[in-house]
Amino acid sequence: MNPSLPLKDNAQAIVWFRHDLRLHDHAPLRLASRAERLLAVYCLPPHWLALGPAGVPRIGVHRLAYLGQALGALDTSLRALGNELMIVLAEPVQALGDISRALGEAPIFVHAHPDWEEREAIAKLQASGVTVQAVHGGGLFDPDDLPFALEPFPVPFTRFRKLIETAQWPSVAPLAAPTALPPSAELPADFYAQAREQVAALLHSHSASAQQCSTATRSALPYTEPAWQGSETAGLAHLARYFSSGLVADYKTTRNGLLGSDYSSKWSPWLAVGSLSVREIEVQRLAYEARLGANDGSYWLWFELLWREYFQLLMWRYGRRCFSRSGIQNQLSHSSAKARHNPAAFAAWCQGNTGCDWVDAAMRELAASGYMGNRMRQNVASYLIHDLALDWRLGAAWFEHQLIDFDVASNQGNWLYLAGAGTDPRSDRRFSPSRQAAMYDPDGAYQRYWLSERHHSDQEHMR
Numbered sequence: 001m002n003p004s005l006p007l008k009d010n011a012q013a014i015v016w017f018r019h020d021l022r023l024h025d026h027a028p029l030r031l032a033s034r035a036e037r038l039l040a041v042y043c044l045p046p047h048w049l050a051l052g053p054a055g056v057p058r059i060g061v062h063r064l065a066y067l068g069q070a071l072g073a074l075d076t077s078l079r080a081l082g083n084e085l086m087i088v089l090a091e092p093v094q095a096l097g098d099i100s101r102a103l104g105e106a107p108i109f110v111h112a113h114p115d116w117e118e119r120e121a122i123a124k125l126q127a128s129g130v131t132v133q134a135v136h137g138g139g140l141f142d143p144d145d146l147p148f149a150l151e152p153f154p155v156p157f158t159r160f161r162k163l164i165e166t167a168q169w170p171s172v173a174p175l176a177a178p179t180a181l182p183p184s185a186e187l188p189a190d191f192y193a194q195a196r197e198q199v200a201a202l203l204h205s206h207s208a209s210a211q212q213c214s215t216a217t218r219s220a221l222p223y224t225e226p227a228w229q230g231s232e233t234a235g236l237a238h239l240a241r242y243f244s245s246g247l248v249a250d251y252k253t254t255r256n257g258l259l260g261s262d263y264s265s266k267w268s269p270w271l272a273v274g275s276l277s278v279r280e281i282e283v284q285r286l287a288y289e290a291r292l293g294a295n296d297g298s299y300w301l302w303f304e305l306l307w308r309e310y311f312q313l314l315m316w317r318y319g320r321r322c323f324s325r326s327g328i329q330n331q332l333s334h335s336s337a338k339a340r341h342n343p344a345a346f347a348a349w350c351q352g353n354t355g356c357d358w359v360d361a362a363m364r365e366l367a368a369s370g371y372m373g374n375r376m377r378q379n380v381a382s383y384l385i386h387d388l389a390l391d392w393r394l395g396a397a398w399f400e401h402q403l404i405d406f407d408v409a410s411n412q413g414n415w416l417y418l419a420g421a422g423t424d425p426r427s428d429r430r431f432s433p434s435r436q437a438a439m440y441d442p443d444g445a446y447q448r449y450w451l452s453e454r455h456h457s458d459q460e461h462m463r
């Protein structure tokens with residue numbers, strides 16, 4: 001944590017919440033808490049609601065409902081400490097600049113984030129004369145403090161993992177949640193009033209429609225139920241439950257599961273909105289190993305968290321190139337070169353109507369619940385890239401719209417990897433749907449579960 005920005009006496013400070021909707025392990029909140037008054041802000045950018053490349057908004061119903069849960073809970077937690085969260089529907093650069101000026105050039109404290117848009121927003125604010133201090137806190141490690149240089153980045157994952165493990169590089173310790181906060185900085189009552197009302201109405205309506213969406217409760221991650229909601233409290237309770245269960249030891253053998261909530265950790269949605277800090281997860285994972293001894297499952301969870309870290313570092317290193325068709329290699333892979341424009345095939349993939357039961361079951365699970373396990377993400381991505389010969393960026397955009405655990409670095413990194421445009425040393429891997437279905441769903445239970453309506457109507461049709 002870099003406490004470099006001096007705060008004047010009686011100063012006001014702003015905490016800009018982005019993908020870090022929590023009180024624990026929050027360095028910007030700690031830094032800003034030295035001020036006399038503190039304004040906590042979240043901006044929902046209107047362009048997330050505009051149509052993106054997949055023909056849908058960047059943020060869909062499930063994601064918005066889950067985000068709304070996390071924001072509501074953060075506001076409640078801040079209020080318990082005498083503060084509150086100001087939520088606006090506004091482009092951050094404009095809104096944060098206006099707020100800083102309205103509070104007498106108050107400095108902004110924020111977590112750094114590898115996405116180029118998020119980095120650009122900070123750069124634009126700084127260029128306009130606003131003081132912004134960005135501190136790392138979204139990963140296990142501080143990218144500026146690794147035992148190797150990001151340039152050149154150690155590209156294959158295995159090499160990255162071995163460098164970290166050989167150096168026994170420790171993850172950064174999480175910060176405790178504050179027990180007191182300064183009171184909220186005061187803005188005129190009509191300041192961004194419309195933007196506040198708009199976002200409140202939007203989040204309310206999405207929460208109501210998600211609550212009525214009965215399919216979400218059939219999910220492996222039923223986020224409309226209290227224990228699975230996006231709040232920090234639910235995330236920390238889930239973490240404690242997970243590490244006191246027998247699920248950890250079995251994780252390596254169950255992680256490719258398809259049905260039920262227990263086959264994998266289900267940390268990802270809380271990590272995505274930041275209501276759980278990955279550093280807190282790592283501390284609890286180490287405490288588990290100290291208590292019960294390390295096992296294959298506890299190691300493999302670390303291994304998977306390293307994948308998350310790796311994709312974040314990839315995005316720090318390659319920035320905007322992670323979004324280009326030719327990816328970080330800067331040359332078209334075999335699959336990218338053969339990709340064709342085919343809106344009908346893309347619509348069929350999105351709706352789970354390709355005719356391939358294995359893929360359609362997963363795409364229906366995603367649309368119904370906002371979640372899909374890792375095994376099926378690999379399968380449906382491979383199908384879009386190799387069988388339908390579509391541009392991988394469309395698939396990534398559809399995932400962005402749907403996934404409650406959407407994380408730009410993990411999403412882009414995995415899609416790049418599968419499209420042969422990222423860091424897979426065995427470029428352009430295709431997953432055979434029939435072989436994968438035989439291996440991971442031998443009795444067809446998963447396909448029946450999510451395709452029950454289709455099977456039912458087929459039977460009706462045959463009568």
Ligand SMILES: Cc1cc2nc3c(=O)[nH]c(=O)nc-3n(C[C@H](O)[C@H](O)[C@H](O)COP(=O)(O)OP(=O)(O)OC[C@H]3O[C@@H](n4cnc5c(N)ncnc54)[C@H](O)[C@@H]3O)c2cc1C
Binds near residue numbers: 304307377381
């Ligand atoms: C095409 C594709 C797109 C993906 N998009 C996302 C995304 O937007 N957000 C996201 O969080 N994950 C994404 N993943 C990675 C992975 O599928 C999810 O992290 C995982 O399914 C979440 O469930 P879990 O928390 O139970 O994972 P677990 O299996 O329990 O793993 C524990 C944690 O390790 C991390 N992790 C595991 N696998 C990966 C991986 N392959 N890449 C990066 N981190 C990983 C996650 O933080 C996860 O919560 C994507 C994978 C693919 C193949």
